[in-house]
Amino acid sequence: MRIVIFLVVLIVGLMAYVRFAPTDTARWHQMPDTAEPGDVQEAGGFRAVRRMTAPAADVLMALEQRALATPRTTLLAGSVAEGMLTFQTRSLLWGFPDHTTVAVQDDLIVIYGRLRFGQSDMGVNKARIAAWLETLGPLTEPL
Numbered sequence: 001m002r003i004v005i006f007l008v009v010l011i012v013g014l015m016a017y018v019r020f021a022p023t024d025t026a027r028w029h030q031m032p033d034t035a036e037p038g039d040v041q042e043a044g045g046f047r048a049v050r051r052m053t054a055p056a057a058d059v060l061m062a063l064e065q066r067a068l069a070t071p072r073t074t075l076l077a078g079s080v081a082e083g084m085l086t087f088q089t090r091s092l093l094w095g096f097p098d099h100t101t102v103a104v105q106d107d108l109i110v111i112y113g114r115l116r117f118g119q120s121d122m123g124v125n126k127a128r129i130a131a132w133l134e135t136l137g138p139l140t141e142p143l
Helices: 002-020 056-068 124-139
Strands: 038-042 045-051 073-079 084-090 097-105 108-115
Touching: 045 124, 056 073, 056 084, 056 097, 056 108, 056 124, 097 124, 108 124
Parallel strands: none
Antiparallel strands: 038 045, 045 108, 073 084, 084 097, 097 108
């Protein structure tokens, strides 16, 4: 019985840590330079780059609205005026945070999603970014 109690306390403690660990905004509100449109799968993340066919502010506003409509997603840093926004999306059960940064680089819109804890996001960032890109429609060129 002690082992069961210990395991329950351990699991609850891990869940609390994942949900309440402080977030270093400066660490996540960054974007690597990107040279050309395309998709890049990384360990624990995904980056999509598209050429914009509309003004940058329009594309960023559309992405901001779509991101904030995503369940358990909040704006962590940035603004449309700044040209870069970083969102935090938490998983339903454990509350694992993923960070997605959206930025304008010249005539490109870059969306970069990555996990905070662990090694693999099991495709969650790619799926979320693909859903956000669908919202943009004629505001960007398809790949």
